[in-house]
Amino acid sequence: MPDKSDKVRVRFAPSPTGYLHIGGARTAVYNWLFARKHKGSFILRIEDTDAERSTTDSIEGILDGLKWLGLDWDEGPYFQSANINAHKKAAEHLIETGHAYKCFCTKEDLDMKREAAKTSKQPYKYDRNCRKLSAKEAAENEASGIPCVVRFKVPDREGALVFNDLVYGPIERHYDDIEDFVILRSDGSPLYLLSNAVDDINDGITHVIRGQDGLANTPRQILIYEALGARLPEFAHMPLTLDLKKQKISKRTHGEVVAVQFYREHGFLPWALVNFLVLLGWHTPDDREIFTRDELIAAFSLDGISRANSIFNYRPGDPKFFTDPKALSINARYIKELPVEEIAWQIKDKLKEAGLYDTQYDGAKRQWFLDTLNLLRVRYHTLNDFVTLGRPYFSDEFQIDQKALNKNILKYPEVKDWLPQLAEALSRLPTWGAAETEAAIRGFIDKTGAGSGVIINAVRTVVTGQAVGPGLFECLAAIGKERVTTRLKNMPNLVMA
RNA sequence: GUCCCCGUCGUCUAGCCAGGUCAAGGACACAAGCCUUUCACGCUUGCGACACGGGUUCAAAUCCCGUCGGGGACGCCA
Incomplete structure (x- = not known):
């Protein structure tokens, strides 16, 4: 357990995919918030050991997303690939101290056993065949060139490994249910479980805040910490974000909406997205929803994270909502109130x-x-x-909305004559403002006996191209005398076309 | 299949730990009405949920058990 006095160190450790996924962004937000809240450090580490995915471009996509959101990091980006030697050394150390062993079972062999277990509906677990090998036997195998992986030796203990997750509470896992997992491939390269734990130890991570999909890995990682004699961090797992069908959201099945960059392209304020994301599975005791940056940092606490997965309310093809309506409404609110x-x-x-x-x-x-x-x-x-x-x-x-044209212009043939006349009247105004245009237009309405709604809506349509918008006279004031009168004069062309 | 986790309005959630004040509150969405020259503005109202079944209790959304449902993990992926 980290001391209370210790400075908080958290990390966001994405694998490079070319873009920042909103689920990943949410994880980053929680980590960033936690670091800022506790005046700690937020570390960025790229888990790039899957070589072919890790191009400069795909890494840039992640950094770009984080920067746009305003999630600044204090250290990094570090690259997991740079630490491979440390991971290997840790594995060797584990063998030397009797916490790991070499396993000569072939992949084909294991696949068969796994398959057999599956068909007979038995739970599969590695049978620990090579764990029983003597040092001499292992050495002989190696000398004769049989390839081997390194497996972690799960301690023979009664009962269960228990840890206290800061979100989920006490989590139990029976030692019997943990198999001797592989930490080094036969080519000597390290596996995620090892690399991740070793990096977290080296980076001095005090709190591992990550998606709930890491929950089941945690007992095994704790075992690695123990065997390495490292101090355990605190763990906090956050619920996942799923779609309406309770499936994981992915670019493959959901498209661009899952990428942070999509929101920049579609006119989101970065902070509005952060605000939306933070609300997906977290709340304050008083249920506030809109926060400035400082307010959010002050309000943030792991206690407010819920345990149930939340749903990203996205309906593909919805003409009105191109993403979660709540996200849109939060964005609108910021646009309106900032x-x-x-x-x-x-x-x-x-x-x-x-x-x-x-x-x-x-x-x-x-x-x-x-x-x-x-x-x-x-x-x-x-x-x-x-x-x-x-x-x-x-x-x-600009385009004139067809519906507006039908409803406000074509339905009333008289406006074809009226609007140019009105343009004349308006062009004679000595000063231009909402009050002046209103007086002139109302005067025109009285003189011609036209319906005020007819004239006003027709003018709006011609001048703004739309049937909806702010109060007409304010629109006219904003658009200006020149443009307004020209558009009104040219109005008959619209009807011809 | 095995293990772990979860289950309150359509969605995000409050309430659950310390049972009564909950005929379950808020937000978004939706619907209606009002305002108005219009509207994806504003205001008002409405619709709408404790997964199910047992148990404990004077009293259960809250505690216990079971069922069902959902998710995650079970790789020489990360």
Whole structure:
């Protein structure tokens, strides 16, 4: 058990896959939060021993995701592959101290036994054949060139190995149920269980916070710690995130939605994603849901992690929700409630990508820019909405929504005549603002006897391309006299086309 | 199959450890109404869950047992 005085050291140890998986990101978030909360260190270690998957690009994908989320690490990235010698040495040490032994059973042999056990519905466990070999016999085997693996010698003890998981509580595993597992392959390379434990020891990890799929490995790793005479870290396993069918979420079956990068591309604020992810299987005593970074760090505790797996509520092909609705709603809330300046630079990036950014938004038109974002953001859900739905505010090239056209324009043939007339009236306004345009339009309505809803909705459709949006007069004020009058004048072309 | 873990509204969850204040609370989603020139804005209301069966108890979502359901682990993968 680590001393209370010890500085907390946690790690996130992904294997490189080219992108950061949201499940992995959640694990990273919990570790990062725990480190920050306890003023400890958050260490990044890449478990890259599966060589062919570990390219520079696939590692970069992970780092990129973490950086975007704002999960800064204090040490690393370390690479597991760099420590292979240490892992081998640990295995040798285990053999010398009688905690491991060489096993000459062939893979084919073991496969057969495993298969036989399966067909006869018997539980399979390695029969410890080579454990009984004398030192002399082992040496002879080796001398005659028979390949061997190294197995860990599970102690012959009565009862069960018990450890206290910080999330799941006491976990028991009978020694009888643990088989002598392989720690070194026949080519001498180390296996995950060993490497992982040795690295954690070397990195001085005090708390192993990882997915529940590591829970069943823990007893074996504890045995390695013991045999190596290392101090045990605390373990905290977190529930998994599954899909609606209770399957693990993966890029293979679910596509890009499981990748953190997807959320950047789709207009998420990184912190909104973090906030969503942290809520998947964790809560505060007072059930708060929205946190600033500092609030979250202060509020975070392993106690709040639940034990049941949670579900990522993603319905493929849903036209309205391209990801979990709760994630979208949290994102929308941040877009709505953050100080505008904080979202403005991120919207700038999006507008630039779309070729819609005017450098004056940083200068003379700064105030207009911020006011317009304020006007729009109340009903937007993602940053991308500013370049799609918000396009008519920044550009003259935009599509008119077909439904809006049918409903607000084509249904009323008279508007074809009215709108250009209205454009005339508006163009004569000496000053341009919501109050002025409202007065002018209401005056026009009185004069022509047109329905106010008809005119207002028609104007909205022509000027913004949509049937929905903020109050019309504020829209007009934001879009500006020039653009508004031009769009109204050109309106009959729309009907022709 | 064996071992381990889990099981409250559609989803995230509160409550469970220290049984009564829970005819089970919040959030998201959904529905209706209101507002309004419109809406994926706002406001109000509504719909909706203790997996099942036993037991203990004056009293059980909360404790015990069983059943069922789900997940994970059982590799010379990580």
